[in-house]
Amino acid sequence: MAKVTFREDRCKGCELCTTVCPKHIVQMAKDRLNKKGFHPAEVVKQEECIGCAFCATICPDTVIEVEK
């Protein structure tokens, strides 16, 4: 099983990670804001993650860490 960790305070809410996830499990957390005032990206179904690191590859702010 793979695990992705988002460093939410660094997220600028650009949503690029949500466009590349093959499992469509990366979404924007519309219910909360980070300290910058953006809705941060989050993973909704961690167990479905395959650890492809597409989200981390396209993230401009190196918010995402992937473990496998």
Add this chain to the structure above:
Amino acid sequence: MTKVFTRPEALNDVELHYCPGCTHGIIHRLVAEAIDELGIIGQTIGVASVGCSVFSYNYFGCDMEQAAHGRAPAVATGIKRALPDRVVFTYQGDGDLAAIGTAETVHAASRGENITVIFVNNGVYGMTGGQMAPTTLAGQVTQTSPYGRDVKTQGYPLRVCELLAQTEGAAFLARTAVDNVKHIREAKAAIKKAFTYQLEGRGFSLVEVLSACPTYWALPPAEAMKRLGGEVLDYYPLGVYKDKGAETDEK
């Protein structure tokens, strides 16, 4: 569990000042990953340019120097000639490299200076407010071309890789993009190859990375990436424009 993706050591753990969705962050990381993988962090000197990427000296973990607008290849030439055992790279935008710095770029390539240029091309002047650059596409609306770039009065967008491919001194010229994961991986391979060529003393190397500017393209980041993969790639074809290593190795 092992980490399969984490921040490269050559990229300082600080917040980047770039706008949301700005692809400078991706390209910074690719350069840092290439430095890490080649194990050259202790012998690398970067030259920051003027433009949005001016603060790159805060972000790269190697020694950095700041050059006057457009003069990064000239400063890099000086550093490389004084310290030939170091890996010297410049990190420049299109307003810096393809406008005010055209002479420095062309002549550094022509002299075959053994340096690496990372050329980030997003088609606008980002730092000063989104004015038209030499690389702005025909018809593109910017602050200084409100009706779209008219090629009759403002000329045609400049293709830098094709231009430099005619210089004898250039060893490696490639155009890459960061609009999707596949292209990002290819961009990293090209950057790594450019550094490798410099280590082998083959001469001037330049990697152009087509980039998005969501703020001054006035598009949401995901839409900007689509435009980058569409009309921008149509005008600026990806590929390797010169590879002296491949040419000489074949002979």
